[in-house]
Amino acid sequence: MDQTSVCADGYEFAAPDSWDHFSDTVALAYGGYDAASAYQDVLAAVFEPQRSLLAHRGGRTCATLAVYSLDMGVPGGRRPVAGISYVTADPAHRRRGLMRGLMVRTFARLYERGEEPVAALHTTEPAIYGRFGFGSATRxxxxxxxxxxxxxxxxxxxxxxxxxxxxxxxxxxxxxxxxxxxxxxxxxxxxxxxxxxxxxxxxxxxxxxxxxxxxxxxxxxxxxxxxxxxxxxxxxxxxxxxxxxxxxxxxxxxxxxxxxxxxxxxxxxxxxxxxxxxxxxxxxxxxxxxxxxxxxxxxxxxxxQLYVRVVDLGRALGERGYAAEVDVVIEVADTDCPWNQGRWRLRTGVDGGDCARTTAAADLSLSAWELGAVYLGGTSLKQLAAAGRVTEHRAGALAATTHAFHHDPAPFCPMLF
Ligand SMILES: CC(C)(COP(=O)(O)OP(=O)(O)OC[C@H]1O[C@@H](n2cnc3c(N)ncnc32)[C@H](O)[C@@H]1OP(=O)(O)O)[C@@H](O)C(=O)NCCC(=O)NCCS
Incomplete structure (x- = not known):
């Protein structure tokens, strides 16, 4: 997918030229504070304009989303993770679907370009991102x-x-x-x-x-x-x-x-x-x-604390490490990343996993939210099943998969991004 695209009501989505181009809208969304230039320089140094996205209309920037290339610890070792930040909409352009537009374009771009298979973010308000398949992954x-x-x-x-x-x-x-x-x-x-x-x-x-x-x-x-x-x-x-x-x-x-x-x-x-x-x-x-x-x-x-979204399921689960062997078929519901939708066979050992599409009957069914929640090993599938968020179709599959995904020590993100 090209980064530049126009949606029905005339908003254009494109990469920003620079941090300055981006940060005015961010400052407005977070309360309009003036930040010292030293602060802006430090933020600009980690900003990746070519990976980020904004929405504008009539020459005015209306919404923003930044993507950072993070090298993050996941079960099994360090892996590339897309760190999402500065998701904002100008107060005059809220509730018109701009955040949704930025988010689904970012997922499509990560997937189509073969970039990070997993995205993560910190949130100001926990109720915002579950609808996009971000599960609560660390506490x-x-x-x-x-x-x-x-x-x-x-x-x-x-x-x-x-x-x-x-x-x-x-x-x-x-x-x-x-x-x-x-x-x-x-x-x-x-x-x-x-x-x-x-x-x-x-x-x-x-x-x-x-x-x-x-x-x-x-x-x-x-x-x-x-x-x-x-x-x-x-x-x-x-x-x-x-x-x-x-x-x-x-x-x-x-x-x-x-x-x-x-x-x-x-x-x-x-x-x-x-x-x-x-x-x-x-x-x-x-x-x-x-x-x-x-x-x-x-x-x-x-x-x-951290919310995680599995963007490219096959790669994300295949590249992760596991605590135990399991051979399980997972049926996944995922409307915002339709390429993840359907049944996947996950076979894991202590050296890693293999995850591929299958037509076999499902042992477990869940949605993108639950996959994101368990990805870093800090949330239990059993707990999610007890909450009615995961369904077990074959006895024993839930316990075995819960054990395989678990990670000790517990995941924790020590820094906001
Ligand atoms: C949060 C924010 C980015 C939302 O932008 P937006 O363009 O108005 O959002 P959208 O119109 O795309 O809304 C998409 C969905 O999210 C919901 N939503 C939006 N803001 C929400 C909020 N604060 N809490 C809960 N749900 C929210 C919408 O109701 C909509 O729900 P639906 O899918 O059921 O229709 C914007 O309100 C904002 O800039 N807030 C201040 C900065 C901030 O807190 N950013 C988040 C940083 S983590």
Missing amino acids: AIHLRIPRHARDMTHPHNEPPLPVSVVDPAECVPDIARIHQGAPDRRPGAFHRDDAWTRRALLDLPERRGKAGRLLCVLAEDRDESSRPRGYALYSLTARWEDSYPRYDVHVRELFAEDPLAYTSVWRALLDIDLAGAVHADRPVDDPVLALLADPRSAVPVVRD
Whole structure:
């Protein structure tokens, strides 16, 4: 499909020339804020105009959709995933089908060009994207750990590593190095080149609200190299209660190369003077819950996070890794990607899968939404069947396929895109 096409009511869909061309409409849709040029430069550096799409009419841009080429961890290793972002419509052109037009054109282009077989996005409102076959694929727990609950079990014979607090700009190469293994360790994380690392560290005063500037705590080797092995990016918001300081520590991200470095970073965060509590969005199986002497104090709240859409079913399921062998026929309903519609035979082993069309009777039936939800291994097919979203036609097929798709550790996307 050509990117440039005109729909019935005169909107033309085409690739933007540049980030500037695109960002004015985005700013309007998100509330019309003025962003500093430094911020725009960082966003422009990761923007891929030739992969993105906008709708315009009469010389005016009315809707936008950005596509990023992400190298994301999925079960079985890193794979190309189309990261979708900045889905917006100008307030004067809403509810006329522009988002739908952008979305179905993007799916068709990915499929026809043989690009990424899977798309993923974060959403401002969870109710928007299910209709396009995006299933809820990763979850985060929001933790609020009071400082008084900082007692940790002592799994290591060694004392915690020494830590230092620095401006993140001083340790960009260390942050990039420690982060680089993240997509191999957990589905949902993606590789960050220099431009994406800069975006991860973006810290403009006008976007901080009441928080202070972004800081970085490093856990370092004990020897004279002081080589960092773990870090957290965080900021502090001043808060007082009854004349006592109860500052909030907001953790943006936390990565470590090994358990001792990981524990040392958490200890440092929970020991910040003036702090009342540490707030962080973490994977549902984050080890910190196994470290706190009082895990109940962390008040974990689960919420949806990354949404995934299987665009090219045969390739997506064939290229994914599996936890067990299964031989199953899946009947798929998919109106927005009609090439996925029908019956597919999936045969998996621990080395990968093979997925091809079949005329055999279906063992399971489901829709694109459920496929997207289970793709990263964090949502259970059995759970979806119990909710009536998946139907089992052959006894045993559901349990076996659920087991094959499961991934441990749980998927988690540590960064918005
Ligand atoms: C969300 C937004 C992009 C929708 O654009 P739009 O062009 O008006 O959407 P469409 O007309 O193509 O609507 C397609 C479908 O989505 C539904 N929909 C649109 N916005 C929705 C919302 N916020 N919540 C739930 N459903 C929504 C429509 O009702 C329609 O449903 P249907 O398929 O049952 O008819 C637009 O309202 C917007 O820019 N919002 C502010 C920015 C934003 O939140 N973007 C999302 C970023 S993740």
